[in-house]
Amino acid sequence: MSLRVAFMGTPDFSVPTLKALAEAGHEIAAVYSQPPRPAGRGQKERPSPVQAYAESRGWEVRTPTSLKTPEAQKAFADLNLDIAVVVAYGLILPQAVLDAPRLGCVNVHASLLPRWRGAAPIQRALLAGDEETGVTIMQMEAGLDTGPMLLKRSLPITPETSAQELHDALAALGAAMINEALEGLDDGSLTATPQPEEGVTYAAKLDKAEGRLDWSDGAAALDRRIRAFTPWPGAFFEVGAGKGRERVKVLQAEPREGRGAPGTVLDDQATIACGEGALRLKKVQRAGKAPMAAEAFLRGFDLPAGTVLP
Incomplete structure (x- = not known):
């Protein structure tokens, strides 16, 4: 044929x-x-x-x-x-x-x-x-x-x-x-x-704004959003205030057990409290930088336990 x-x-x-x-x-x-x-x-x-x-x-x-x-x-x-x-x-x-x-x-x-x-x-x-x-x-x-x-x-x-x-x-x-x-x-x-x-x-067209991680969502839903929006348009959160606020892309994460007010950093391993459970960051990317493991990110970025992310 x-x-x-x-x-x-x-x-x-x-x-x-x-x-x-x-x-x-x-x-x-x-x-x-x-x-x-x-x-x-x-x-x-x-x-x-x-x-x-x-x-x-x-x-x-x-x-x-x-x-x-x-x-x-x-x-x-x-x-x-x-x-x-x-x-x-x-x-x-x-x-x-x-x-x-x-x-x-x-x-x-x-x-x-x-x-x-x-x-x-x-x-x-x-x-x-x-x-x-x-x-x-x-x-x-x-x-x-x-x-x-x-x-x-x-x-x-x-x-x-x-x-x-x-x-x-x-x-x-x-x-x-x-x-x-x-x-x-x-x-x-x-x-x-x-x-x-x-x-x-x-299946509506993707909007970049949908990539923002809302910590009041459950950890499982946030993990799905990260997997769905990688590589494009990217899932992200913001840290800092005013002119020092920075957007960080999350390329990989995993749901974990944990409790706290949504957006609260729970430990020194980038585990963040969600509306249900917690999410540990595994791979991230800062603006203008190459992707990096969360451990490398934490060595160059101050994100202590108790920090509350917007």
């Missing part, structure tokens, strides 16, 4: 699926990605991971800012596609685009739909304390992740799972599933199943 495919994706998460399509022998007619964005200290425009990989393979890359114009829709239709595969692309696909390929458009989504439709399913699953997540490959329609499902596979979430680990595992799982989905769709052996009406949740 070899299909004429357009791939539509932008971040690192998308690249393994693009590689899997190429390795299976599908014809990559064009690759769509978000336009290059300013990045780094010099704010030079940097192509997305998908664009960089596609260009290294010599494929045509298109980076429109919208697919709503007649010109963009005609350019897409003129590709004469069998199918389009969409993985974390970031642009809305109008109905004319959805209808253009012979087999329509399929989406590789990082959740067990209908749970966690939307922009940040990996982080929201961790924040909610879900015990499993997975990948759903669905036939796309106009609604937000509402299309009927072709394939669904699950992965466990452990109390130690981080967003980065889950990201990498789900990216690999989606890549392992895509060719089975395309083959089944093409030969008719896979029938798309409507999503259940019950159990719908929405």
